[in-house]
Amino acid sequence: MALKAGVIGLRMGAAHAAAYARNPHTDLCVVCDVDEERAAAVAAEHGARAVTDYRALIEADVDIVSVASPDRLHPEHCIAALHAGKHVLCEKPLALTMDECRAIIAAADASGAVFMVGQVCRFAPGFVLAKSLIDDGLIGNLFLAESEYAHNYTHARGVGDWRVDPLRHPFVGGGCHAVDLVRWIAGNVAEVHAYANHFAMKDWPVDDCTVANLRFESGVIGSVMCSIGCRRPYTMRSCFYGDAGTIVTSNTAPTIQVYSTRYPTKNEFWELPVDLSSHNVASEVDELVSHIRGGTKPPTDAREGARTVATCLAAVESAASGQPVQVPNDF
Numbered sequence: 503m504a505l506k507a508g509v510i511g512l513r514m515g516a517a518h519a520a521a522y523a524r525n526p527h528t529d530l531c532v533v534c535d536v537d538e539e540r541a542a543a544v545a546a547e548h549g550a551r552a553v554t555d556y557r558a559l560i561e562a563d564v565d566i567v568s569v570a571s572p573d574r575l576h577p578e579h580c581i582a583a584l585h586a587g588k589h590v591l592c593e594k595p596l597a598l599t600m601d602e603c604r605a606i607i608a609a610a611d612a613s614g615a616v617f618m619v620g621q622v623c624r625f626a627p628g629f630v631l632a633k634s635l636i637d638d639g640l641i642g643n644l645f646l647a648e649s650e651y652a653h654n655y656t657h658a659r660g661v662g663d664w665r666v667d668p669l670r671h672p673f674v675g676g677g678c679h680a681v682d683l684v685r686w687i688a689g690n691v692a693e694v695h696a697y698a699n700h701f702a703m704k705d706w707p708v709d710d711c712t713v714a715n716l717r718f719e720s721g722v723i724g725s726v727m728c729s730i731g732c733r734r735p736y737t738m739r740s741c742f743y744g745d746a747g748t749i750v751t752s753n754t755a756p757t758i759q760v761y762s763t764r765y766p767t768k769n770e771f772w773e774l775p776v777d778l779s780s781h782n783v784a785s786e787v788d789e790l791v792s793h794i795r796g797g798t799k800p801p802t803d804a805r806e807g808a809r810t811v812a813t814c815l816a817a818v819e820s821a822a823s824g825q826p827v828q829v830p831n832d833f
């Protein structure tokens with residue numbers, strides 16, 4: 503029997519709704535947005551029921567709840583859904599504070615339901631290909647991992663300006679994409695030393711540009727840059743260096759660049775094509791559904807989401823104090 507799904511927050515959540523409508527093992531039954539017109543429009547598109555109070559969605563006959571509401575609301579919405587026994591897909595970041603992350607971990611442990619954080623970069627075709635080539639040894643032993651979240655927020659303040667919130671630091675809310683990507687490739691980060699400034703988005707309540715140097719537990723080093731005031735198209739340029747090669751990739755380019763001394767031809771990068779038309783949220787939902795059906799745990803469970811948030815918060819703390827900060831990974 504198909505799993506019944508509901509989605510809270512219907513802008514990014516509209517992609518979740520479409521993914522449940524498309525997955526052969528799920529039925530999209532209920533959608534929720536405080537904006538009644540938006541809820542009605544998404545419901546009409548998929549033949550679902552519209553509600554404006556998230557509690558009505560959680561009380562409804564659904565097996566899965568996607569939480570795609572503003573970041574600050576993730577703990578309230580996820581914990582309520584878990585208490586009601588629902589499987590949960592939570593948009594990134596898991597939460598904005600470590601106390602909230604711990605509360606979600608406790609609720610997920612107590613419920614026994616499947617909980618997954620939507621770290622969508624793990625489904626971006628360029629990053630997926632880079633990870634598989636690195637795991638296959640194409641660039642040898644990794645020694646340096648770099649990524650970035652460069653996204654001009656001038657017109658991306660969120661409905662009601664929810665992103666303009668000192669608690670929602672851009673390095674946590676947006677930088678978590680790049681931090682999670684390098685953590686996926688290189689493992690847990692042990693220590694962060696960061697710098698930040700506030701030149702490009704002067705009306706933002708906190709620093710708009712942060713550069714964090716990272717030391718991973720493995721000894722790999724790396725960096726993540728996060729700018730919400732950069733004047734350029736959005737992309738996440740990322741570079742992975744090993745002792746036998748290098749991969750340059752992003753989430754927006756139609757190719758990734760690979761160089762490997764294992765296959766020397768000329769001293770130039772190969773351009774490998776990637777399928778940019780693939781729907782990354784759909785892949786994310788497909789993975790959630792396969793874990794629910796198989797009774798398995800997603801790699802980005804609540805603890806893994808918390809490690810990414812902990813790394814981001816360590817960078818914010820380091821930029822404020824000027825000191826290196828150890829990252830807690832033991833949740």
Ligand SMILES: NC(=O)c1ccc[n+]([C@@H]2O[C@H](COP(=O)([O-])OP(=O)(O)OC[C@H]3O[C@@H](n4cnc5c(N)ncnc54)[C@H](O)[C@@H]3O)[C@@H](O)[C@H]2O)c1
Pocket residue numbers: 510511512513514515534535536537540554555556570571572573575593594595620622659660661662664675
């Ligand atoms: N994975 C990605 O690449 C990606 C991209 C964008 C946003 N996000 C994440 O998705 C989430 C939503 O971001 P967005 O860009 O859609 O924001 P948005 O501001 O564009 O839309 C938020 C929606 O949630 C609704 N909403 C607000 N409070 C609500 C409540 N209490 N109950 C129900 N609905 C409510 C709003 O009316 C609005 O329609 C955030 O957590 C964000 O970080 C992820």
